[in-house]
Amino acid sequence: MTALQPLSLAQQSQQAIDELLTLQDMVRWAISRMTASGIYFGHGTDNPQDDAVLLVTHALDLAWNQADQWRDCRLTRDERQAITTLVRRRIEERVPAPYLVGEAWYCGLPYLVDERVLIPRSPIAELIEQQFRPWLSDQPQRILDLCTGSGCIGIACAMQFPQAQVELLDLSFDALAVAEANIQRLEVDDRVMALQSDLFSAASGRYDLIVSNPPYVDADDMACLPDEFHHEPELALAAGDDGLDLVHVLLKQARQYLTDDGVLVVEVGNSWPALAAAYPQLPFQWQEFERGGHGVFVLKAADLDTL
Template identity: 60%
Template sequence: MSDPATVPKELESIADFIRWAASRFAAAGVHFGHGTDNAIDEAAALVLHALHLPPDLHDAYFPCRLTADEKAAIAARVRRRVEERLPLAYITHEGWFLGLPFYVDERVLVPRSPVAELIETGFEPWLDPEAVERVADIGTGSGCIAIGCALAFPGAEVDALDLSEDALAVARINVDRHGVDDRVRPLRSDLLAGVSGDRRYDLIVANPPYVDAEAMADLPEEYRHEPRTGLAGGEDGLDFVHPLLRQAAERLTEHGILVCEVGHSWPAMEAAYPDLALTWLEFERGGEGVFLVEAAELQRRFAVHD
């Protein structure tokens, strides 16, 4: 492949550079999945960010010609994407979730959970958004789910929990950025073990490490830039889910729910808990392996009594 930073002199416009970058990505066989799923969308995101332009730029601007410095900036980013196989969000330090920008770097996973669709609907019909007072986001990473929940439930307190101090540092950046520091509390915790006293939640959202050992061994190079501790879930992907279920049973309010993402480990989840009433959620924009379970069901299964 030719040098991805060598820009043909014929390229002049925004559209030219989107097409050129997409061709470089396709030729190099880069892997997508950190916000886009194809070369053209990835190229558009890279070019527009490099030009400090909004991601929804009207196509009337696409014929606009670029300066030499702008061309060089795009070429440098294309080189990194191709040669280092960095996810684009680590190059731009920006990931998108719920239509909002979040600061990200290699201390956290790139935001991409289908749980965004549930946040948009306030987790109805399983919850009354007006009645939600406390939320826990387990494995908060960048804080995108915790912040999304704070915006969806303006009367709620949200605990953004993570075992990684590095991840919590990133979450704090985003909590401040989105102006929810009065209601979102980043807290170091191993699942729910670090929550003090008898604090209970109407909603627990969990995105624990759930990639099984076989899938970890086959990860595309882009995913290997993400923190391994945020991905690896043990032999069957459920190492963190087993203790979480017991902890959630003790921490949910009477009508609370646990929503947990286990991705491709969902068959292992069903096999491990055939007697647990799980609702597997469907998403209009794609995604799988997210289950919902009610407090009463968890408490029945794990014999929790007030």
């Protein structure tokens, strides 16, 4: 007896279109297919269920949090086709789900995203939600988001500190176009502006808070990143052999742009041991996060006087 050959993803998709009926059916099918595929999760979701709900609801023009409300509703054939098309792209092309739906949530806000910018996921979100306590004793008047990408960190800071003026700086004009779209979408254009800048080159005056999620992936990590990361701009990820090409410059220049009571917050991810070893004189305060993440330090302006 000849053993049955496993169905291809295309065949499985056609079977789903022909035989499945409800929203819940399609969510379950998407979870099964993504689990079996071994794809990487880590761009706003960390499991196949969240990815499945995001893709299915997007295909149906529903909000992601409305899935339970409509779970038993029957879908049209065209709707099932749209869902399987998204799931196949997620699996076959390894495109992160936020790029497929054009949106990512950060600090409770929806941001437009595409392959011109990193998908928002920095653990700095927890510090923003805590208003950077205890390091900021007063409400900041001027905030700088350096290497802003989509603008998510700086805009989230603007939401937490409604009296602050916020500047978003980035080298990439493509990224700045996305950041500007998010400024308009979230209606903060009266207090937030995006400028093209090579690190601090377009900065003006001094800031009470400088926050940065710069490129920090070292050469070894770049060589073994999951395929999903290769849809993100390399300019926003790669930073030389030790992952610190930009951070070295940032540390040397930051003090002149901070007020005397100012605070510097920077994410360096897996490159944190190399950074700590390179600057033993700096009292880095490495943060711990309830929702995961690592490699974020806090320094006060006075800490940088030794550089």
